[in-house]
Amino acid sequence: MEPQTDTGATGNTADTAETADTGDTVEQQRPQGTEFDVIVIGGGAVGENAANGAAQGGLSAVVVEAELVGGECSYWACIPSKALLRSPQVLRNARQMPGAAEAVTGVLDVEAVLARRDSFTSGWKDDGQEQWLDGAGISLIRGHGRITAPRQVTVTSSAGEQTTLTARHAVTIATGSVPVIAPIEGLRQAQPWTSREATSAHAIPASLAIIGGGVVATEMASAYAALGSQVTLLARSGLLGGMEPFAGELVGRALQDQGVTLRLNTSPERVSRTADGVRIETSAGDAVLTQEVLAATGRSPRTDDLGLETIGLEPGTWIDTDDTMLVHGFDWLYAVGDVTHRVLLTHQGKYQARAAGDVIVARAKGAPVQDQPWGAHVATADHAAVPQVVFSDPEVASVGLTAQAAREAGHTIRVVDYELGDVAGTALKAEAYAGTARMVVDEDRQVILGMTFVGSGVGELLQAATIAVTAEVPIGRLWHAVPAFPTVSEIWLRLLESYGRPQQG
Numbered sequence: 001m002e003p004q005t006d007t008g009a010t011g012n013t014a015d016t017a018e019t020a021d022t023g024d025t026v027e028q029q030r031p032q033g034t035e036f037d038v039i040v041i042g043g044g045a046v047g048e049n050a051a052n053g054a055a056q057g058g059l060s061a062v063v064v065e066a067e068l069v070g071g072e073c074s075y076w077a078c079i080p081s082k083a084l085l086r087s088p089q090v091l092r093n094a095r096q097m098p099g100a101a102e103a104v105t106g107v108l109d110v111e112a113v114l115a116r117r118d119s120f121t122s123g124w125k126d127d128g129q130e131q132w133l134d135g136a137g138i139s140l141i142r143g144h145g146r147i148t149a150p151r152q153v154t155v156t157s158s159a160g161e162q163t164t165l166t167a168r169h170a171v172t173i174a175t176g177s178v179p180v181i182a183p184i185e186g187l188r189q190a191q192p193w194t195s196r197e198a199t200s201a202h203a204i205p206a207s208l209a210i211i212g213g214g215v216v217a218t219e220m221a222s223a224y225a226a227l228g229s230q231v232t233l234l235a236r237s238g239l240l241g242g243m244e245p246f247a248g249e250l251v252g253r254a255l256q257d258q259g260v261t262l263r264l265n266t267s268p269e270r271v272s273r274t275a276d277g278v279r280i281e282t283s284a285g286d287a288v289l290t291q292e293v294l295a296a297t298g299r300s301p302r303t304d305d306l307g308l309e310t311i312g313l314e315p316g317t318w319i320d321t322d323d324t325m326l327v328h329g330f331d332w333l334y335a336v337g338d339v340t341h342r343v344l345l346t347h348q349g350k351y352q353a354r355a356a357g358d359v360i361v362a363r364a365k366g367a368p369v370q371d372q373p374w375g376a377h378v379a380t381a382d383h384a385a386v387p388q389v390v391f392s393d394p395e396v397a398s399v400g401l402t403a404q405a406a407r408e409a410g411h412t413i414r415v416v417d418y419e420l421g422d423v424a425g426t427a428l429k430a431e432a433y434a435g436t437a438r439m440v441v442d443e444d445r446q447v448i449l450g451m452t453f454v455g456s457g458v459g460e461l462l463q464a465a466t467i468a469v470t471a472e473v474p475i476g477r478l479w480h481a482v483p484a485f486p487t488v489s490e491i492w493l494r495l496l497e498s499y500g501r502p503q504q505g
C-alpha cells in the first residue's frame with residue numbers, strides 16, 4: 001500500500017502544484033556542499049511544505065530531520081488517530097441502519113483495526129517521504145539541528161557526527177511541539193502514555209484513564225472505548241473548551257453512550273503507579289484505578305535544544321512571527337507550524353508554510369511582497385477562519401468565531417441554531433440522526449463570522465463554511481447557493497430560512 005502519511009508522498013502532491021506558481025526568474029540552485037538558499041529545521045508535514053515552496057521557486061532547500069520525515073501528524077497524531085477511529089464509526093453507523101444492522105453479526109476486529117492503522121503509518125518508516133523529498137529536489141540531512149550562528153545550523157547525526165550548514169537566504173524553524181505532562185503530583189513518575197503511545201499502541205489496555213477534556217482526550221476516549229478498554233475521562237471543566245458549548249455537551253453524551261465514564265469538573269490530584277496499574281486520586285475525594293493513564297493536557301514548543309540562545313531568543317518558548325512567518329527582529333529567520341503557537345493544526349501549519357515558502361522566494365528575488373491582509377504571502381486566515389474537525393462520533397466541525405468569541409471581539413451578532421436531524425438528508429443517512437448546526441452572523445455586514453456543525457460525518461460540510469467565512473460571502477448571495485436535495489447540506493438552507501432573507505436594494 002502506498003504510504004498515506006500526511007506529507008509529500010501523497011496528500012501534499014496537490015500542495016506541490018499549488019506552490020509551484022511562484023515565478024521562474026530565480027535559477028534553481030542545486031544543492032552544493034553545505035550551503036543552501038533555505039534550511040528548514042524539522043521535516044514534519046509543515047517543514048516539508050516550507051521547503052517545497054522554496055524549491056518550487058527555484059531556491060535550493062535542505063530539510064534537517066531528527067526522527068521521521070513526515071513528523072508527528074503522519075506517525076503519532078492525525079493519521080493513526082483517525083485510522084483508529086474510523087472502523088468503530090463505520091460499525092456504529094451500520095448497526096444503527098435498518099437492513100444493514102441485521103447483517104452485522106460480529107464484533108469489531110481489533111487486530112484488523114490496528115493493522116490498518118499500521119499501514120497508514122507505513123510501519124513507522126519514512127522511505128516514501130524521503131523519496132518524495134528527493135523527487136521534489138529537496139535535500140535531506142538526518143540529525144538534530146541547532147542554530148549556532150546567524151544563518152548557520154549545525155546538525156548532529158545519531159552517530160555524533162556534526163555538519164555545519166549555512167543559509168544564503170533563510171532558516172525556517174518547523175520543529176513542532178511535544179505533549180505537556182500536566183504538573184500533577186506523581187504523574188510524570190507514573191510514566192503516563194502521551195498521544196504517541198495512544199496512537200501507536202499494539203496492545204489495548206483493559207482500562208485507560210484519560211486526563212484532559214480537549215481534542216486528544218475526546219478522540220482517544222472514543223477510540224479506546226471501541227477497541228475494548230474501560231475508559232474514564234477526567235476533565236477539570238467541560239469538554240472541548242473554546243468551541244461552541246453544545247459541541248462538548250453532545251460529544252460528552254455520545255461518549256457515555258459508547259461506554260466512557262465521564263468525570264467532568266474533576267481534577268486528578270495525585271497519581272501513583274502500583275503493582276496493579278495506576279491509581280489516580282481526584283478532587284472529588286475518590287480514586288480511579290486503571291491499567292494505563294493518558295496525559296492529554298496540551299502541547300509545548302519543541303525549542304528547548306535548538307540553539308535559540310545563540311541568536312538572542314529564549315529556549316523552550318513558542319516562536320512569534322509576523323503574518324509572513326518572519327520571526328520578529330530578524331530578516332533571515334522564519335517559523336511555521338505548531339512551534340509558532342498560532343494554530344496547532346496540520347492544515348493551518350501547511351498554509352503558513354506555503355506563505356513562508358513563497359515569501360522567501362519573493363524576497364530572494366527582490367519581487368514585490370504581498371503582505372496586505374489576504375495577500376499571497378501572509379497567513380491571514382489564522383486569525384479569522386481556522387477550520388477544525390474533531391473526529392469524535394459525532395464529529396465536530398467548526399470554522400471562524402464562536403458566538404462568545406464574536407461578542408468578545410465586539411461584533412454585533414445574531415446566532416442561528418438548527419437541528420441537523422430535521423433535515424431530510426440526515427434522516428436518510430441515519431436513523432435518529434442527532435446533531436446541531438450554528439451560524440454566527442455579523443449583523444452590521446451581513447456575513448458569517450463562524451459556523452459549527454456537530455453530527456455524524458459533518459466534517460465534510462466544513463469546506464463550504466470555510467469558503468463562506470473566508471470570502472465573506474454576503475448572506476443575500478448565499479440564498480442563491482442552492483443545496484442539492486436530499487443532502488445534509490440542506491442545513492444551509494434551513495439556517496438561512498431561520499435567519500431570514502435580507503432585502504437588497
Ligand SMILES: Cc1cc2nc3c(=O)[nH]c(=O)nc-3n(C[C@H](O)[C@H](O)[C@H](O)COP(=O)(O)OP(=O)(O)OC[C@H]3O[C@@H](n4cnc5c(N)ncnc54)[C@H](O)[C@@H]3O)c2cc1C
Nearest residue numbers: 042044046066071072073077078145176337338344345346
Ligand atoms: C493525537 C493528535 C491528533 C491530531 N490530529 C490532528 C488532525 O486530525 N488534524 C490536524 O490538522 N491536526 C491534528 N493534530 C495536530 C498536528 O499533529 C500538528 O498540528 C502537526 O503535526 C504540526 O506539524 P509541524 O510540522 O509543525 O510539527 P511536527 O509534526 O511535530 O514536526 C516537527 C518535526 O521536526 C522534527 N524536529 C524537531 N526538532 C528538531 C531538531 N532540532 N532538529 C531536527 N528535527 C527536529 C521532529 O522530529 C518532527 O519530525 C493532532 C495532534 C495530536 C497530538
Ligand SMILES: NC(=O)c1ccc[n+]([C@@H]2O[C@H](COP(=O)([O-])OP(=O)(O)OC[C@H]3O[C@@H](n4cnc5c(N)ncnc54)[C@H](O)[C@@H]3O)[C@@H](O)[C@H]2O)c1
Nearest residue numbers: 182183212213214215216217236296297298344389390391
Ligand atoms: N482533530 C484534530 O484537529 C486534532 C486532534 C487532536 C489534537 N489536535 C491538536 O493537538 C493539540 C493538542 O491537543 P490536546 O487535546 O492535548 O490539547 P487541548 O489544548 O485541546 O486540551 C488540553 C486539555 O487538557 C486540560 N488540562 C490542561 N492542563 C491540565 C491540568 N493541569 N490538569 C487537568 N487538565 C488539564 C485542559 O483543560 C484541556 O481540556 C490541540 O491544539 C489540538 O488542536 C487536533
